[in-house]
Amino acid sequence: METKLKNIITKVYKVFNYTRPQNINNVCTACCLDINDARLLLTTELKLIPVELICDYNDGAQAYNYDMVEFKYFLPRYLELISEYEFTSAVDVSLSLKNLNFNNRTYWSTNEEVQCINEFFLAFFEKCLETDVYNNEAQLIEIINMFYLASIDVQPYLEIWLQDLSNFSIIHLEQLITNNFNYRGKIRTNSFIDSDLNSIIENWIIANKKTITTAIENQIMATNLKEEQLQRLSYLYDTMNYL
Known part of the structure; x- marks a missing residue:
């Protein structure tokens, strides 16, 4: 690459x-x-x-x-x-x-x-x-x-991300959800992020909840990540239940 x-x-x-x-x-x-x-x-x-x-x-x-x-x-x-x-x-x-x-x-x-x-x-x-x-x-x-x-139309890039939820790409998704979603399953506002983009990301996460959850399960079972990363993915798996 x-x-x-x-x-x-x-x-x-x-x-x-x-x-x-x-x-x-x-x-x-x-x-x-x-x-x-x-x-x-x-x-x-x-x-x-x-x-x-x-x-x-x-x-x-x-x-x-x-x-x-x-x-x-x-x-x-x-x-x-x-x-x-x-x-x-x-x-x-x-x-x-x-x-x-x-x-x-x-x-x-x-x-x-x-x-x-x-x-x-x-x-x-x-x-x-x-x-x-x-x-x-x-x-x-x-x-x-x-x-x-x-x-730039971001939707195609979100779909590319979804096609390969492994290793670092799943960690990036964990960061996005854990750091930017509240306990009600809504993305937090950010002064630099447009509300329309917030909606795009939020809808994308919700629409692909099953795919993301399955990817998390696979990564946890593979156990080829660091202990801290595994803990964060386990927390993300629980978090997905609230989205």
Whole structure:
């Protein structure tokens, strides 16, 4: 999966080979983005721009008339950093790709670009399911929210998750349910998670309760997890009765 994702990032750099902007127009350079940092964004080789500068560019006050050509120039670096779990918002992980606006066909009318973005999101999500190394930075619900705020349809990714509830993927599900659902079986509100996404996740969990419960049973019986993970799965099994 790691090799697949790196190949996609290489492709992203080729597909989004936009001309370097002459000026930064998308972010306020009067107070949000220091003029020297703006200069660094424009003069540093794209692949070498540090995550801190991309975060400043991403999190600063945004222009009303957003220049997607400017954004697309920086997009390969965004995706490369995210693929390495260096998220491009210092405010919240879920805001890392808030300017992608993937449902806006005015911005996304080129088939090759659309395909490239879809390939990245799929490969990155599959990588997340196979590991927990990003847990120091984010939980999977925050990454799903990042997809959602980028105007990516999250439903297909939830179904991919459901198809392979083993090892780390079941642990991620345990974290999602244990940390985000209350004893009444309702997902807790979060200032960064849209209520519509909350509903999507809640309905998905309830609709697939039997499948999830069976997967938990199988993982507990397999006993190839750490003791702490087995305890958490046992607690999750009990929790599912309340959902």
